[in-house]
Amino acid sequence: MTTTTPKIRLEGVTKAFGPKQVLCGIDLEIAAGESLVVIGGSGTGKSVLLKSILGLIRPDKGRILIDGVETSRLSGSDRVALMNRFGMLFQGAALFDSLPVWENVAFGLIQGRGVARKAAKDIAVSKLAQVGLGPDVAMLFPAELSGGMQKRVGLARAIAAEPEIIFFDEPTTGLDPIMADVINDLIVKCRRDLGATTLSITHDMASARKIADRIAMIYEGRIIWADRAEKVDDPGNPYVDQFVHGRADGPIQMQVRVS
Numbered sequence: 001m002t003t004t005t006p007k008i009r010l011e012g013v014t015k016a017f018g019p020k021q022v023l024c025g026i027d028l029e030i031a032a033g034e035s036l037v038v039i040g041g042s043g044t045g046k047s048v049l050l051k052s053i054l055g056l057i058r059p060d061k062g063r064i065l066i067d068g069v070e071t072s073r074l075s076g077s078d079r080v081a082l083m084n085r086f087g088m089l090f091q092g093a094a095l096f097d098s099l100p101v102w103e104n105v106a107f108g109l110i111q112g113r114g115v116a117r118k119a120a121k122d123i124a125v126s127k128l129a130q131v132g133l134g135p136d137v138a139m140l141f142p143a144e145l146s147g148g149m150q151k152r153v154g155l156a157r158a159i160a161a162e163p164e165i166i167f168f169d170e171p172t173t174g175l176d177p178i179m180a181d182v183i184n185d186l187i188v189k190c191r192r193d194l195g196a197t198t199l200s201i202t203h204d205m206a207s208a209r210k211i212a213d214r215i216a217m218i219y220e221g222r223i224i225w226a227d228r229a230e231k232v233d234d235p236g237n238p239y240v241d242q243f244v245h246g247r248a249d250g251p252i253q254m255q256v257r258v259s
């Protein structure tokens with residue numbers, strides 16, 4: 001029997017902030033080339049999970065393995081080398097306002113990899129083309145772009161260094177449904193072109209259905225369900241069923257404080 005090492009594997013990852021236990025033992029595997037989407041309600045720990053894998057948060061317990069190598073305690077140049085293998089599309093695109101679009105896309109190439117500015121600009125323009133933005137956009141500043149265009153620029157930046165692993169943090173938040181679908185299509189296309197492994201977090205079910213091979217749901221600090229994306233509409237789990245269909249009634253009780 002052959003066993004394949006998962007690209008990303010989390011074993012019993014826990015994280016608390018003071019008395020608040022956010023992650024209570026996360027076990028998760030993402031195969032090489034797979035697109036996994038983690039869904040879950042607000043404040044359930046999706047961002048903390050993502051930041052833990054990125055090394056921005058140090059888990060209290062557990063292991064995070066990339067290609068079978070434990071990474072959660074890396075620091076210094078080892079951490080930087082690991083980060084260079086990642087691409088990231090942040091919620092809200094997180095562009096530098098003072099830099100033109102091309103320099104935003106090329107930032108990691110110039111600063112992180114020492115690519116010469118001229119070569120980096122050429123790469124940036126070609127990555128912008130991949131996300132449907134012409135060379136004229138390269139010289140604009142982020143403030144001159146619509147939210148959808150900013151997301152495209154963020155996506156171009158995420159793929160600029162052709163990373164093996166890409167993280168998408170709420171990639172469609174704040175976009176109208178049509179632009180959200182355009183971004184979803186681009187995510188699928190870019191991932192296929194690169195053959196990258198991707199982990200996305202979202203509460204947008206349309207996005208999850210479109211970009212996921214597999215969907216996992218986080219609830220009360222644990223992965224309570226994970227299966228192929230097409231199973232999500234008939235998950236056989238009342239928590240997932242309630243979340244996916246957006247029902248107020250069900251086992252998930254929202255804490256609504258009225259003051």
Ligand SMILES: Nc1ncnc2c1ncn2[C@@H]1O[C@H](COP(=O)(O)OP(=O)(O)OP(=O)(O)O)[C@@H](O)[C@H]1O
Pocket residue numbers: 017022040041042043044045046047048049203
């Ligand atoms: N640095 C921190 N210090 C203290 N508490 C934190 C910190 N980061 C996150 N938390 C807490 O951890 C919990 C989970 O937060 P997280 O941002 O991961 O939720 P989320 O599932 O991504 O939510 P949303 O979908 O609303 O973005 C929240 O209660 C939050 O207040």
